[in-house]
Amino acid sequence: QQQVKQSPQSLIVQKGGISIINCAYENTAFDYFPWYQQFPGKGPALLIAIRPDVSEKKEGRFTISFNKSAKQFSLHIMDSQPGDSATYFCAASMNSNYQLIWGAGTKLIIKP
Amino acid sequence: EAGVTQFPSHSVIEKGQTVTLRCDPISGHDNLYWYRRVMGKEIKFLLHFVKESKQDESGMPNNRFLAERTGGTYSTLKVQPAELEDSGVYFCASSPLNRGFYEQYFGPGTRLTVT
Numbered sequence: 001q002q003q004v005k006q007s008p009q010s011l012i013v014q015k016g017g018i019s020i021i022n023c024a025y026e027n028t029a030f031d032y033f034p035w036y037q038q039f040p041g042k043g044p045a046l047l048i049a050i051r052p053d054v055s056e057k058k059e060g061r062f063t064i065s066f067n068k069s070a071k072q073f074s075l076h077i078m079d080s081q082p083g084d085s086a087t088y089f090c091a092a093s094m095n096s097n098y099q100l101i102w103g104a105g106t107k108l109i110i111k112p
Numbered sequence: 113e114a115g116v117t118q119f120p121s122h123s124v125i126e127k128g129q130t131v132t133l134r135c136d137p138i139s140g141h142d143n144l145y146w147y148r149r150v151m152g153k154e155i156k157f158l159l160h161f162v163k164e165s166k167q168d169e170s171g172m173p174n175n176r177f178l179a180e181r182t183g184g185t186y187s188t189l190k191v192q193p194a195e196l197e198d199s200g201v202y203f204c205a206s207s208p209l210n211r212g213f214y215e216q217y218f219g220p221g222t223r224l225t226v227t
Contacts, residue, residue, distance in 0.1 A: 004154070034215065043116070043203055043218030044155070089155065099145065099157035099168060100216065 003027055006090050006103025014111050019077040021106045023090035026071065030092040034100070035064065035075050038087045047088070048075070080110045114138070116219035118204050124225045130192040133222045137186070137206030144187050145207075145216060146179060150200035158202075161187060162209065194226045 006023045013019045025033075031052055036044035050057045050064040050073065057064045063076040077084055090103040117136045125131050137144045146158040158177070159169040163184035172179070176195070181187040191198055201223050205216040 006154075036218075041220065043205075043220045045218065046215040049215070091155075099160055099171065100147075100155075101157070102147075102155040104154040105152070 003101045004090060004092050004103045006106060008106060009104065010107045010109070012109045012111060013080045015080060015082060017080050017110075019080045019084065019108055019110070020074060021088055021090070021108070022072065022074045023092075023103050024070075024072045025092050025101075027092070027101075028071070029094055030101075032093045033064070033066065033073050034091050035062075036089045036091060038089065038105075044089055077108075080108075082110045082112050084108065085110045116204055116206050116217050118202075118219040118222050120222060121220065122223045122225075124227065125194055126227055127196055128193045130190065131194055131224060133189045133191075133202050133204075133224070135187045135189070135204030135219060137204070138217055140208070141206035141217070142184065142209035143207040143216075144181060145205040146187070146189055147203040147205065148200050149203065149221075150197070155203065158189075191224070194224075196226050199224055199226045 003026050034049035035047045037047040038044045048059050048062050048064055050066050052068050055066050061078045066073045088106045091100040093100045119134045123131050142163050144161040147155050149155045157171040159179050160167045161181045164181050178190045201221040203218050203221045205218045207216045
């Protein structure tokens with residue numbers, strides 16, 4: 001049973017636009033929600049993470065929005081650039097030192 | 113500081129053969145994790161070492177998979193005998209042991225193809 005559902009599977013956005021990727025989780029015991037970015041041939045790299053005591057976290061052009069009551073969280077990439085083209089994974093765990101439960105990934109393409 | 117390294121980067125073996133994957137974590141990281149991504153699906157947890165001890169191996173698919181971490185440094189994941197469904201990318205990650213929220217650092221993965 002997949003505990004973290006991610007959508008869309010793929011996304012094409014024009015340069016300068018906003019990219020939005022959504023995730024929903026089931027286990028209310030999760031308290032750590034990271035987003036990972038993966039380029040071809042590389043391992044996933046932590047992009048930004050949030051804990052459920054805040055509703056939003058922003059780092060540069062990347063923002064996580066978190067809705068605890070709906071058990072949903074999303075990644076927003078503002079002013080999307082071609083260099084942002086990658087596969088993005090949401091994940092959840094009961095803290096960062098436990099196993100990560102992953103979404104299926106979103107392949108993002110930013111068109112110049 | 114060197115990142116997490118994995119060897120080999122790619123392995124092609126026939127069904128029934130044995131393959132051993134290796135992971136070298138970041139120096140000083142006591143937590144070591146193995147994950148697997150099969151055919152574009154979600155990445156799935158396999159197991160978690162704290163130093164040389166297996167903390168959680170609930171994700172290991174069956175007894176054809178054997179993970180070791182001798183001396184709490186590098187880890188190996190052996191698949192014996194390999195089956196077609198074992199194909200995928202195997203990722204290793206490491207993190208410090210300290211309490212608190214620390215990111216897991218991932219290696220580039222080993223792509224395993226079983227034919």
